[in-house]
Amino acid sequence: MRGEYIMEILLDKQTAVIFGAGRGIGQAMAQVFAEAQATVYVADIMLENAQILAQDIVDQGYKAVAVSCDVSDYESVDAVLEKAEKETGRLDIIINNAGIVTLDSFLETSQEDIQKLFNINLLGANNGMQAGIKRMRKYDKGKIINTSSFAGRHALPEGFSHYGMTKAGIIYLTQAGAYAGADYNINVNAICPGIIRSQMWEKILDSYAQAEQDREEAWRTSLKHFIPLKRGDQKPEDIAYTALFLASDLADHITGQAINVDGGAAMN
Numbered sequence: 165m166r167g168e169y170i171m172e173i174l175l176d177k178q179t180a181v182i183f184g185a186g187r188g189i190g191q192a193m194a195q196v197f198a199e200a201q202a203t204v205y206v207a208d209i210m211l212e213n214a215q216i217l218a219q220d221i222v223d224q225g226y227k228a229v230a231v232s233c234d235v236s237d238y239e240s241v242d243a244v245l246e247k248a249e250k251e252t253g254r255l256d257i258i259i260n261n262a263g264i265v266t267l268d269s270f271l272e273t274s275q276e277d278i279q280k281l282f283n284i285n286l287l288g289a290n291n292g293m294q295a296g297i298k299r300m301r302k303y304d305k306g307k308i309i310n311t312s313s314f315a316g317r318h319a320l321p322e323g324f325s326h327y328g329m330t331k332a333g334i335i336y337l338t339q340a341g342a343y344a345g346a347d348y349n350i351n352v353n354a355i356c357p358g359i360i361r362s363q364m365w366e367k368i369l370d371s372y373a374q375a376e377q378d379r380e381e382a383w384r385t386s387l388k389h390f391i392p393l394k395r396g397d398q399k400p401e402d403i404a405y406t407a408l409f410l411a412s413d414l415a416d417h418i419t420g421q422a423i424n425v426d427g428g429a430a431m432n
Contacts, residue, residue, distance in 0.1 A: 173412045175202035179252040180411065181245060182206060183235050183292055184262030186213030189311060189357065192400035193259055193407050194218075198226035200408060202257065205248045207233040209262070235262040235288030242295040255299055257411045260292035261311040263330075270325040278326050285330035286337070293341040293352065301348035307411045308341060310334050310354040311403070312422055317356060331356075335422045342420030353410050354422040357403050398425075 180197045184190040186208030198204045198221045206221075206228055208214040214230035221228035231247060234240045249255045263285045266277045289310045300306030315324050316331030334354055341352040406425050409415055 173200055173408055173414065175200045175257070175408075175411065177254075178202045178256035179248050179254050180204050180257035180259065181248050181255070181296075182259040182261060183233060183241070183244075183288065184208060184260070184311075186210045186217060189360070189400040189403045190259070190261040191217055192404040193261065194228065195221065196401065196404040196408055197257070197411070198224075198228055201226075203227040203229070203248075203252055205229050205231055205244060207231045207244050209234050235260070235291060236283035238291045238295060241288075241291040242299075245295055245299050249299060254303065255296075256303075256306060258292055258296040258300075258306070258308045259311070259407060259411075260289040260308070260334075262288045263311060265324075265327045267323045269323060273326050281326050281330050285327070286333045289334050290337055293337065293344075297341065297345050297348065297350055297352075300345075300350050304349050306345070306348070306350040307415070308345065308350065308352045309407050309410050310338050310341075310352070312338070312354045312356045314356050314358045314424065316422075317424070338422060339420045346419065351410070351415065351419040353415070353418060353420070355403055355406050355410070356422050356424045358398060358425065360398050360400055360403070 175197060180202040182190055182194050182197070182204060185194045185206040190208070194204050194206050194217055204221065204227065206214040206218045209232065211230065211232040214232070218228040218230035231244050233244045245255060245258070264281060266273060266281060268274070268277065293308055293310070296306070296308050312334040313328070313331040315328035316335050319325070320328055338352055338354040345352050403425055406423060410418065410423070
C-alpha cells in the first residue's frame with residue numbers, strides 16, 4: 165500500500181461500510197480505509213472472505229468487522245448499516261461495490277442471469293443508497309460511493325451488454341441519490357473503473373483463452389482495444405484511493421458525479 169498518500173487523508177473515528185468487500189476492489193478499499201483510521205465494516209455475501217480480510221486488518225492494528233450481507237435484499241443491507249451504527253454510534257461512509265459479470269452474448273444471456281445482474285449490481289446499489297440516506301440524514305452529513313464501470317459509459321463488444329446495462333443504471337441512480345441526499349448534506353458519487361486484472365477480469369480471460377499464452381494475448385488485446393494509455397498496471401488500490409478522496413472532506417462539494425479511473429477508456 166502507498167501509505168505516504170494515506171497520511172494526507174485521514175478518516176479518524178469515522179465508520180465506513182463497504183459492501184462487496186471480500187475481494188478485488190472492495191478488499192483494497194477496506195484496507196485503504198482502515199489505514200486511514202476508519203472503522204471498516206467488511207460486508208460480503210461470502211462471509212469467510214470477509215472474516216479473513218477483517219482479521220488481517222485487525223492484525224495490522226486497524227479496526228474492521230466482518231459481516232454477511234446479501235445486497236439484493238434490502239433488509240439484509242439495512243441490518244448491516246444498523247449494526248455499524250449501533251456499535252460505533254455513527255455512520256459516515258457507505259460504499260456499494262458488490263457486483264458480478266456474465267459473459268454470454270446479448271442474444272444468449274439467459275433471463276436468470278439478467279435477473280442476477282440486476283439484483284446484485286443495480287438493486288444492490290439502490291438498496292445501499294436508499295437505506296443509507298435514510299439512516300444518514302439525521303446526522304446531516306454522509307458520503308456514499310458506488311462502483312460503476314467504464315462499461316456503463318458506452319456499449320462494449322458482445323459479452324458485456326447486460327453487465328453494462330446495470331453499470332449505466334448505477335450512474336443514473338447515483339445522480340438520483342445525489343438529489344435525494346442533497347437536503348441532508350449527503351454526497352453521492354460513483355467511480356467508473358477501467359480494466360483491472362482482478363479476480364473478475366481473470367474470469368473474463370478464462371472465457372477467452374484455453375492456454376496461459378492465450379490468456380496473456382487476450383490481456384494485451386484488451387489493453388490495446390480499450391485503454392488509450394495502454395498501461396496494464398492499474399490496480400484495485402487506484403480505485404480505492406479515488407474512493408478515499410470522495411469520502412473525505414476534500415470532496416465536500418462533489419456530488420452526483422461518476423469519476424472515470426480507466427486509463428482513458430471512457431472520455432466524457
